[in-house]
Amino acid sequence: MPRIFGRQREKPSSGRARSLTEPAPVRWLLTAAAIGFILLFLLVPLLLIFAKAAEDGFGAYIAAVSEPYALAAIRLTLITAIITVPLNLLFGLAAAWAITKFEFRGKNILVTLIDLPFSVSPVVSGMLFVLLFGAQGFCGPWLQEHGIKIIFALPGIVMATAFVTSPLVARELIPLMRGQGTEEEEMALTLGASGLQTFLRVSLPKIKWGVFYGVVLCSARSVGEFGAVSVVSGHIRGLTTTVPLHVEMLYNEYQFVAAFAVASLLTVLALVALVLKSLIEWKTSERGAQR
Amino acid sequence: MSDRQRGVLPGFGLSMGFTLSYLGLLVLIPLGTLFLKMAAMSWSHFVEVVLSPRALAAYRLSFGAALSAATINAVCGLLLAWVLERYYFPGKRLIDGLIDLPFALPTAVAGIALTTMYAGNGWVGQHLASLGIKVSYTPLGVVVALTFVGLPFVVRTVQPVLRDLPVAVEEAAASMGAGRLQIFFRLILPELLPAAVTGFTLAFARGLGEYGSVIFIAGNMPMRSEITPLLIMIKLEEYDYAGATAIALVFLVASFATLLFINALSLRVGARARTG
Numbered sequence: 001m002p003r004i005f006g007r008q009r010e011k012p013s014s015g016r017a018r019s020l021t022e023p024a025p026v027r028w029l030l031t032a033a034a035i036g037f038i039l040l041f042l043l044v045p046l047l048l049i050f051a052k053a054a055e056d057g058f059g060a061y062i063a064a065v066s067e068p069y070a071l072a073a074i075r076l077t078l079i080t081a082i083i084t085v086p087l088n089l090l091f092g093l094a095a096a097w098a099i100t101k102f103e104f105r106g107k108n109i110l111v112t113l114i115d116l117p118f119s120v121s122p123v124v125s126g127m128l129f130v131l132l133f134g135a136q137g138f139c140g141p142w143l144q145e146h147g148i149k150i151i152f153a154l155p156g157i158v159m160a161t162a163f164v165t166s167p168l169v170a171r172e173l174i175p176l177m178r179g180q181g182t183e184e185e186e187m188a189l190t191l192g193a194s195g196l197q198t199f200l201r202v203s204l205p206k207i208k209w210g211v212f213y214g215v216v217l218c219s220a221r222s223v224g225e226f227g228a229v230s231v232v233s234g235h236i237r238g239l240t241t242t243v244p245l246h247v248e249m250l251y252n253e254y255q256f257v258a259a260f261a262v263a264s265l266l267t268v269l270a271l272v273a274l275v276l277k278s279l280i281e282w283k284t285s286e287r288g289a290q291r
Numbered sequence: 292m293s294d295r296q297r298g299v300l301p302g303f304g305l306s307m308g309f310t311l312s313y314l315g316l317l318v319l320i321p322l323g324t325l326f327l328k329m330a331a332m333s334w335s336h337f338v339e340v341v342l343s344p345r346a347l348a349a350y351r352l353s354f355g356a357a358l359s360a361a362t363i364n365a366v367c368g369l370l371l372a373w374v375l376e377r378y379y380f381p382g383k384r385l386i387d388g389l390i391d392l393p394f395a396l397p398t399a400v401a402g403i404a405l406t407t408m409y410a411g412n413g414w415v416g417q418h419l420a421s422l423g424i425k426v427s428y429t430p431l432g433v434v435v436a437l438t439f440v441g442l443p444f445v446v447r448t449v450q451p452v453l454r455d456l457p458v459a460v461e462e463a464a465a466s467m468g469a470g471r472l473q474i475f476f477r478l479i480l481p482e483l484l485p486a487a488v489t490g491f492t493l494a495f496a497r498g499l500g501e502y503g504s505v506i507f508i509a510g511n512m513p514m515r516s517e518i519t520p521l522l523i524m525i526k527l528e529e530y531d532y533a534g535a536t537a538i539a540l541v542f543l544v545a546s547f548a549t550l551l552f553i554n555a556l557s558l559r560v561g562a563r564a565r566t567g
Contacts (some may be wrong), residue, residue, distance in 0.1 A: 020461050020465060021377070026471075030378070034371050042393075044415065044441070048407060048408050049548070087313075091314075094305070095306070095314075103298060117318060119496055121546070122500060122501075122520070123520040123524050126521070127523065127535060128321035129321060136530070148466060163321065184301055189299065195301035195302055217394075224395075224400070225397075226399040227501075241497070245399075248399050259403060260403070260404075263404070266400050278388050
């Protein structure tokens with residue numbers, strides 16, 4: 001119950017005995033240094049995005065986020081996320097179920113393989129799909145003969161995004177489900193529930209916040225993926241540019257206000273993800289406290 | 292192994308089958324092509340590409356900047372975890388929530404924001420410029436971007452350890468006359484160090500492969516401020532797939548070595564926790 005501990009120590013500096021905390025000037029100095037670091041690396045960049053986006057007024061902002069290319073980019077990003085997130089959710093659920101509810105040889109290898117995309121640079125991840133499906137790639141000639149386009153088109157963007165974000169849900173669920181064991185599921189089965197019923201009624205409710213958090217994280221990353229998508233997209237404006245790529249193109253064309261305006265949409269989305277995360281943490285710690 | 296030994300729950304075949312096919316199709320086959328492509332290359336060509344001065348300069352910058360950023364993150368991450376867990380100040384909740392921003396914010400957005408902020412005429416850059424320090428479009432800019440990207444790791448690994456540290460140990464030490472500095476360096480820091488090292492390694496591995504936030508701020512001059520992922524990107528854009536593959540492979544092996552190091556480290560830390 002580590003979280004409950006954290007709650008009780010809401011004001012540790014005032015609650016702690018004098019011998020167990022630092023002298024006030026030291027506390028102030030350390031706090032000031034920490035806040036300074038946060039200002040320089042998090043808060044000021046965050047404010048700057050919105051300030052630059054609003055520099056030319058409300059009209060310019062609306063124009064930048066509602067021009068046809070921006071709308072096409074938003075559409076492409078949403079389609080990519082709508083395909084990627086459910087696939088990775090299914091993968092995460094299946095992988096976590098297999099790994100935490102059963103014993104089998106090579107389990108550690110499987111866990112390492114699931115984590116693998118995290119240690120591959122996004123650019124390299126995108127490159128793998130170019131090597132496979134690009135014009136000079138292994139399947140390139142065959143695909144060309146049959147008129148199938150994967151690279152510089154939606155399928156390539158979806159695959160690259162799915163590759164990069166595939167560990168997120170599984171990573172969230174495996175530690176959570178490992179701690180829960182299999183007793184309750186076994187009990188449900190003994191009492192006559194079917195396998196599917198057991199999963200839906202017993203297992204899923206226990207991990208619903210973990211699933212929710214995994215989906216939030218996976219969505220945020222899918223929407224924002226840049227390096228891998230950059231390699232497979234080909235930067236065809238209005239056709240294969242996702243929102244982050246659209247931001248890049250605007251920025252490189254010195255359309256700074258428009259770039260930051262579109263970037264501010266992504267920033268709002270990231271902030272929503274952070275709020276949801278805090279909410280989930282608050283919810284789960286509250287439940288822990290009731291037990 | 293029979294089903295009895297494995298467990299009594301249903302769905303092993305289904306979940307395992309889906310996991311392996313998804314992993315195989317999406318991750319393993321694409322990674323395999325990297326090695327196939329590499330096998331088609333002659334050894335001398337491989338060595339020539341991988342050890343070219345431009346590639347060597349890119350590795351140096353990537354590893355150097357990732358190492359510097361991870362070190363900054365280790366020190367500042369310890370400080371942040373400490374302040375967030377032990378002290379109270381207004382806005383603490385907000386800052387605690389914001390720590391994860393680099394996980395959620397698209398890297399390209401972070402890149403353009405940091406570049407604008409630290410450019411010669413930017414909010415922070417103009418003050419640094421008057422001191423003679425240039426950040427944007429220099430290797431220092433790469434370090435700044437990687438520091439942003441790796442910021443949450445050390446904070447988030449150290450925080451739970453610090454939270455669960457028993458107060459009784461500190462009380463006992465204090466009652467026997469130990470000063471705060473002594474308690475921190477002899478009692479608290481050794482407890483936090485394994486978590487901090489894990490966070491450091493994660494930040495380092497993340498910084499090594501980072502692309503989106505760096506390319507805007509780096510200036511991207513060959514031999515000087517060109518990171519390895521960008522060099523791979525440039526080779527791809529020139530349709531030099533063999534060259535891109537060779538550099539990517541060397542880079543990948545370095546990243547995996549880091550991953551193995553993390554795993555070995557966490558195993559050792561786990562073993563220590565069990566015996567201690």
